[in-house]
Each structure stands twice: as C-alpha cells, then as structure tokens.
Amino acid sequence: MAATRTFRVLPGFHLTLGYTLAYLSLIVLLPLAAVFLKTASLSLAEFWAVVSAPRVVATYKLSFGMSLAAAAINAVFGLMLAWSLVRYTFPGKRLIDALVDLPFALPTAVAGIALTALYAKNGWLGQYLEPLGIQVAFKPQGVLVALVFIGLPFVVRTVQPILEDLDTELEEAAASLGAQRWQIFRHVILPVLLPALLTGFALAFARAVGEYGSVIFIAGNIPMVSEITPLMIITKLEQYDYSGATAIAVVMLLLSFTLLLAINGLQAWTAKRTGRDR
Amino acid sequence: MSIQVKDICKQFGDFVALDKVSLDFPTGELVALLGPSGCGKTTLLRIIAGLEQADSGQVLLDGDDASGTHVRERQVGFVFQHYALFRHMTVFDNVAFGMRMKPRPQRPSEKQIRAKVHDLLKLVQLDWLADRFPAQLSGGQRQRIALARALAVEPRVLLLDEPFGALDAKVRKELRRWLRNLHDELHITSIFVTHDQEEALEVADRVVLMNQGHVEQIGTPEEVYRQPATPFVYGFLGSVNLFRGRIDGETVRVGEDVLPHEANELEHGAEVVAFARPHELDVVPDAHSDAGVAARITRILAFGVTARVELDGLNGAGGQHFEVELTRERVAHLNLVEGQSVRLVPSRLKVFERNGTTGASA
Numbered sequence A: 001m002a003a004t005r006t007f008r009v010l011p012g013f014h015l016t017l018g019y020t021l022a023y024l025s026l027i028v029l030l031p032l033a034a035v036f037l038k039t040a041s042l043s044l045a046e047f048w049a050v051v052s053a054p055r056v057v058a059t060y061k062l063s064f065g066m067s068l069a070a071a072a073i074n075a076v077f078g079l080m081l082a083w084s085l086v087r088y089t090f091p092g093k094r095l096i097d098a099l100v101d102l103p104f105a106l107p108t109a110v111a112g113i114a115l116t117a118l119y120a121k122n123g124w125l126g127q128y129l130e131p132l133g134i135q136v137a138f139k140p141q142g143v144l145v146a147l148v149f150i151g152l153p154f155v156v157r158t159v160q161p162i163l164e165d166l167d168t169e170l171e172e173a174a175a176s177l178g179a180q181r182w183q184i185f186r187h188v189i190l191p192v193l194l195p196a197l198l199t200g201f202a203l204a205f206a207r208a209v210g211e212y213g214s215v216i217f218i219a220g221n222i223p224m225v226s227e228i229t230p231l232m233i234i235t236k237l238e239q240y241d242y243s244g245a246t247a248i249a250v251v252m253l254l255l256s257f258t259l260l261l262a263i264n265g266l267q268a269w270t271a272k273r274t275g276r277d278r
Numbered sequence B: 001m002s003i004q005v006k007d008i009c010k011q012f013g014d015f016v017a018l019d020k021v022s023l024d025f026p027t028g029e030l031v032a033l034l035g036p037s038g039c040g041k042t043t044l045l046r047i048i049a050g051l052e053q054a055d056s057g058q059v060l061l062d063g064d065d066a067s068g069t070h071v072r073e074r075q076v077g078f079v080f081q082h083y084a085l086f087r088h089m090t091v092f093d094n095v096a097f098g099m100r101m102k103p104r105p106q107r108p109s110e111k112q113i114r115a116k117v118h119d120l121l122k123l124v125q126l127d128w129l130a131d132r133f134p135a136q137l138s139g140g141q142r143q144r145i146a147l148a149r150a151l152a153v154e155p156r157v158l159l160l161d162e163p164f165g166a167l168d169a170k171v172r173k174e175l176r177r178w179l180r181n182l183h184d185e186l187h188i189t190s191i192f193v194t195h196d197q198e199e200a201l202e203v204a205d206r207v208v209l210m211n212q213g214h215v216e217q218i219g220t221p222e223e224v225y226r227q228p229a230t231p232f233v234y235g236f237l238g239s240v241n242l243f244r245g246r247i248d249g250e251t252v253r254v255g256e257d258v259l260p261h262e263a264n265e266l267e268h269g270a271e272v273v274a275f276a277r278p279h280e281l282d283v284v285p286d287a288h289s290d291a292g293v294a295a296r297i298t299r300i301l302a303f304g305v306t307a308r309v310e311l312d313g314l315n316g317a318g319g320q321h322f323e324v325e326l327t328r329e330r331v332a333h334l335n336l337v338e339g340q341s342v343r344l345v346p347s348r349l350k351v352f353e354r355n356g357t358t359g360a361s362a
Helices: A013-039 A044-051 A054-087 A093-099 A108-119 A126-132 A140-165 A168-176 A181-210 A213-219 A229-238 A242-273 B041-049 B091-100 B110-123 B139-151 B169-186 B197-203 B221-226 B231-236 B328-334
Strands: B003-012 B015-025 B030-034 B056-061 B076-079 B157-161 B189-194 B206-211 B214-219 B241-248 B251-254 B257-260 B271-276 B281-284 B293-301 B306-313 B321-327 B341-346 B350-353 B359-361
Touching (some): A054 A093, A054 A229, A108 A213, A140 A213, A168 B076, A168 B139, A181 A242, B015 B214, B041 B076, B091 B110, B110 B139, B139 B157, B139 B169, B169 B197, B189 B197, B197 B221, B231 B271, B241 B257, B241 B321, B251 B271, B257 B293, B306 B328
Parallel strands (some): B030 B189, B030 B206, B076 B157
Antiparallel strands (some): B003 B015, B206 B214, B241 B251, B251 B257, B271 B350, B293 B341, B350 B359
16 A cells, blocks of 8 residues: 555665575575485485484584584683783784684685694694593594684674673773672673674584584594594495485584574573663 | 872873872762863772772772772762663663672672662652663663662762763753752762863852862852852853953053953063953943953844843954843943944953962952
C-alpha cells in the first residue's frame, strides 16, 4: 500500500540485499551445497559407516577438542597481550604490535615446519623439554601448539579496539568507590570486553578447526592419536573416495556450525544481560 | 570533614598546573573551584581525591595527612563530568556497586543494600528508574545517578568535577538548584569544579578563584563579586568595561579623555586599568562635554527589563567596545540613537595598577 510505504535514508536497499544474497550464494552456499549433494550419493548406512568409523571419530575429538582448548588459551593470553599493547608504552611496542599479525601472513606450512623444527627431539626447545618428559612434536600437544599459534591474532585484534575505547574514568570511578584492582577487572572491565572476547574466541576456534597446513607437519599424523579431521578428508580424497571425504566434511560443517551458533547465542545473551541490545 | 591542601605543586612536562596552592575547606561547606580551563582546578580536585599525585605538598583530610593513601582508602565520593556510569549495569547495580565491593565482613546484606539503594534513588528522585540501563537515561538523570552512586559509600567528602558541564542550559539550571538543596539536606563537605561563574556564585557557600595554577581570591559569592581582589577576578566575574590609562591627580587619563577617580593611593603617572560594570556606566549625550570617555553608539538592545547599549570607543579608547546597562526610561529620555556620539561617565570605578595586583576603588 502506498500510504504505508516507508522511505529509507539510503537508497538501493533492494539492490544491496539482492547483491548480498547472490554473492553469498555464489561464494559460500554453492560450494557447501555441492558438498551436501556429493554426500547424498551415499546411502544412509554407508554415510554412517564412514563418519562413525573409530579412526574418524578420534579425529573429531582431537580437532574440536584441541581447537576449543587453543581458542581458550588464546582468549586468555590474547587479552593479556592486547592489554599490554593498549595500556603501556615500552620500547619496541610498535614492532610487537606488527608481529601479532604475522601468523595471518605466514604460509601455514612454513609455520608448521618452523614449529616442528623447534619442538622436535633435537630442536631448539625440544631438546630441553625431552629430558623433562614433555613431548610436543608428533603428539596431540603439538596440534595444540600449532593451533594456538595461528589463532592468536584473532583475539588480540578483536579486543584491542574495545580496550582502546574503554574510558579510564570508569576505573577511576570504581576505585573511588572502594573497589580493589581485581574487582575492577572482574566487574567493570571484563563485562565490557566480553562480547569482543567471545568474537575473538569464535574466530580463533573456527580458524583452528579448519587449519590444515601447520598442523600436519607437527602432529605426526598417527592414526587414533594425532590425526586431525581435515587430514582424514585429504586421505579419503587421495584414495579417490570423494563421497567419503564429503561425508566427513558434512559432519565437520554441522559440528562447526552448531558450535559457532552456540557462541553467537552466548554473545546475544551477554548483550541482553548487560543492556547493550536496547 | 575538613580538607586542607598545603603547598601543592604539580607539573605536566613543562606546564605548571599548580604552583604552591594552599587552601582550607571547612567542614560542611559547599565550595566552588572557579577558573578558566587550564587553570589547574580539575588537577587540584583530582589530587584531593587521590586520582592524581602531587609533585610536592600535602593533602590533609580531617587533619590527617592523606598524601600517601590510595583513592579507595580516602573515602571520597567523586562525580565525573561525563558521569562514568557502568553502562553494563542497571541503575540499581550502579548505585549498589560501592557497597558490593566492600570486603565481606563489612559488606551489608543484600537486603540492606536494596533498602539503601532505594533510599538513595528516592533522594535523587529517580526511584522509578532502578531497572534501566544508563544508556536509556537523559544526561541530567545520569548525573543524578552518578551522585547517588558516590553517596552510597557514605563518603567523608564529595568532589564534583564540572558536574553539569555536559548538560544543556535548562537542565543545568535545574540541577544547580537541586544540588544546593541536596547539600543543605546532607551537609557533607563538598568541592565542585566549574568554569561557569554564574553556577559558582549561585550554588556555592564559598568561591575559590583560580588562574594559571594560582589562587586569585577566596570568599563568599558576594565578596568576590562586590570586592574583586585582582583584575583577573573582576574580569572573570560578570561583564565588565575596561579602560587603560594613567593616574593624573584625581583623574584617570585615557588618551585625551579623563575619568574621575577620587582615591589617591596610586602614584601620579602610574599606568592603570580601570574597570566598571555595565550598570556602573552612564551615557551623556553631549559629545562636547569634558567628563568621561568619548564613544559612539553602535547598537541599542531594548527588549529586556533594562536596555543594553553597545558602544565603540573613540579618541583614547579607540578600538574598544563598551557595554552599558540603562533603564528603558533613561534611553527614551536621552533620545539615544544608533550612530550617535556620546560620553561615558562611570559612577563607580575600580582601578588596578597595570603590572601589580594592588587595587584601590573610588
């Protein structure tokens, strides 16, 4: 009805929406749909047999477990790193700030090889860890190290701008009301940072789940012990088992999607609880 | 509780923010720190609060040296210009914050906290907003909540840093009156910083005028307005007309013109500045008379209770602007018109030596 038509400030809503949807379909949805279509060539029983094979299930546990652990580690240390970069001035600060982005830029295979060289039994760090009974390379721990490495920038870069905007007056106000340092952090700073921290966590997690290049060098790829799901998919592909590979990919996609949805839900919940959505 | 500061010095790099400032704030008074921006008033307030450390000097709270103690131990309520409310907490949680942060043995029960918060919200007349978030409030409401939050920890003194600076004129005026009433009710020693002279004169028991890290004058609003001790104070409080001249017997000579000036504490020939408020000047239409300073009327604004006449100086006072307040009857009686040449004759003149701060009035 013409009478109820609303006029928008910016023109081209239909064009933008159409473009966005078309673009998203072409770039994201189409390949994903192909994955599902290819999988559909399997019968349900065959599909289940592929995705519930013990060796494959072990990779889910490793991939998702280590990705969550790595994202959690990055959330803690990334926050600390962002904090130091925002709040303090020290020599070489800009250099360190630039270094944070390096895991983004480095080809992941290079990172993997470098980490393996470091942590192998005769590596720079490995030779000292070995006598202590700590093995990193070719163990699940190695996977964790690689995933922490590649996920670090996400947390730092999402938290940093929020921390920069955080008014020091808030901390002064809290201190004048008698709050101790840790109380200020817990009740004043953390709640403001939490949404950004969750975003960083989700990004680091998503990246870690999909990571392939850096992990396969350091993991050792021992079946049932240190194989990651993406490796499983590659293995299937190399055996020309395309539908098997896509079946595992489908499971991975669904698991990742569920977890990311849950993180988003958590974010919406914290936003609501702290009055940001109003 | 009384507050004393002794010989406080503070420098930021090369900039001297406070230069040996000593002040006494008696118990129960509401004192205004007034001055232009950059005069050091906020720095002084932050040093008293413990948010900033002085380079030298002492802060005495109730006679005890508090210079070394942390802000959380000083029991001061601090109100910020931009409210500094915790935006992720409701109004209720904001006000309850200070009580909830107390160490467990001293912490009131949740029931006591609830009662206290509601009392405070009633005191600031915003009880109905307890469940809102700061983003949903207006500026004036936010500042009242900030005040309630500061009062919740039962501070020994209340420090307010330009509390109404971010509000619009109408709300500011309302809150001024409200703050005064609140202080009359609570009688808590309070210091507030402002650059608005009207605000300071209207609200405070006592006004401290500051300029460039120094205290220029301390007194009741009436004292500082009626008897300004320095040219700075005279110029800062209210509109003012200024004449530069030289003492010549019983007159101040401004170029070829003379202004009558009876007190003779100043030496003959001394370079002086003379001040007169707009209502202390009269306009004489006869451009050929000897008395007063020649000027030309540029504009007559006759819409208020009194008429305001704006003039440009001629001769010795050339290039200067003057403002005179006359009754409307007087304007009509004198038949003043824009563009007319007249003479300005002061009924009262405050004369200061150009380079000193000693004053004498006629």
